[in-house]
Amino acid sequence: MNTLLRRSATLAVAGAALALSLTACQGAEDDNSASAATTSATPAAAGGKADGASDTTDATDSAGSAGAKDSSGSAASAASGGSAGSTGGQAAASTPVCTAGDVTITAASQDGPPYTHLVLTAKNTSRHSCRLPGFPHVQLLESHKQDVPAVAKSKPATPVVLAAGDPAYALLKVSDGGVDEDNEPVSAFSVMLEGDSTVIAVTAPGKDGIAADPAKALTGYWTPELRNGADDF
Numbered sequence: 280m281n282t283l284l285r286r287s288a289t290l291a292v293a294g295a296a297l298a299l300s301l302t303a304c305q306g307a308e309d310d311n312s313a314s315a316a317t318t319s320a321t322p323a324a325a326g327g328k329a330d331g332a333s334d335t336t337d338a339t340d341s342a343g344s345a346g347a348k349d350s351s352g353s354a355a356s357a358a359s360g361g362s363a364g365s366t367g368g369q370a371a372a373s374t375p376v377c378t379a380g381d382v383t384i385t386a387a388s389q390d391g392p393p394y395t396h397l398v399l400t401a402k403n404t405s406r407h408s409c410r411l412p413g414f415p416h417v418q419l420l421e422s423h424k425q426d427v428p429a430v431a432k433s434k435p436a437t438p439v440v441l442a443a444g445d446p447a448y449a450l451l452k453v454s455d456g457g458v459d460e461d462n463e464p465v466s467a468f469s470v471m472l473e474g475d476s477t478v479i480a481v482t483a484p485g486k487d488g489i490a491a492d493p494a495k496a497l498t499g500y501w502t503p504e505l506r507n508g509a510d511d512f
Contacts (some may be wrong), residue, residue, distance in 0.1 A: 359413050371438035377401070377409035377475035382441075384415070386451070388484045395456040397484065399449045399470070401501065403441035411439045411447050413473030414500040419453065420466050423493040427451065430512045433499035450499040452512060453491040462490035 366454045382401045389396040399415055414429040439447050454462055466488035470479045483489045 280493055294377045301317045319491055344368060371410055371440050373439050374408055374410040376474050377403065377411045377441065377472060378510055379472060379479050381405040381407075381409050382411070382472070383478050384481050386468075386481050388489075389450070392474045395452055395454050397402060397451040397453060398490070398505065399481070399498075400446050401441075401449075401452055401472075402446045403443055406443050408440055408442045411441055411472070411501045414447050415451070415495070416471040416473070417498055419468045419493050419496060420463060425493070427493070427496040427498045429498050429500060433502070433512070435500060435502045439501050439503055446501075447500050447503055448505050450505075450512075452495070452497040453489055455495045456493065458494045460495065462492050465489050465491045 313431045381403060384399060384401050386397045386399055388394070389398050399417075401411060401415075403409060414433075418424060419427065419428040433450070441447055453465070454460055464487065465483050467480055467482050468491075469479050471477065472479075499512070
């Protein structure tokens with residue numbers, strides 16, 4: 280009887296030990312499996328993260344490059360458009376108008392026939408550029424206070440802008456050259472610039488001055504070059 284009990288107890292102890300051993304083995308296998316799963320999952324996750332970061336960086340770089348390219352392209356287009364939009368007329372409009380204090384006006388007889396025209400020269404004697412619009416407002420005689428009419432076809436296509444030291448010219452017809460005209464001797468006459476009421480006294484060329492008929496007189500517009508064909512008016 281006692282022998283049977285001892286054997287049963289021994290079997291019970293052996294069974295318990297076996298159960299603990301099996302549990303330990305199972306736990307070790309589970310730990311190994313979990314470790315293996317973790318080990319195999321880590322590179323994949325790391326690789327996925329690296330790939331994702333790479334994709335994000337590439338996308339950002341691409342977007343940044345595209346943005347920079349578009350920005351520089353737009354800037355270039357704007358610059359190009361601005362440059363194309365800048366015209367001589369706009370530049371001239373921002374240049375101050377010449378005043379009597381900016382220019383010196385002289386008169387000379389025109390070479391060659393018809394011997395009835397003077398060349399007026401307005402030289403920019405200031406230290407800055409200025410715009411010389413319109414035509415000279417000329418009065419030849421004190422007794423004739425009307426301005427000499429201007430010839431529209433002599434108007435230049437673009438505004439006349441004079442840099443410091445540059446001249447502009449205008450032709451002035453003083454008579455038709457006929458002996459039966461009502462001419463009067465003129466030793467000096469007055470000129471006013473467009474937009475300036477200052478009277479500029481201009482000495483007539485020649486020792487005895489000129490013979491002028493205000494009724495026949497005409498003037499051309501200021502131009503940067505001498506106008507050919509003075510006898511056109």
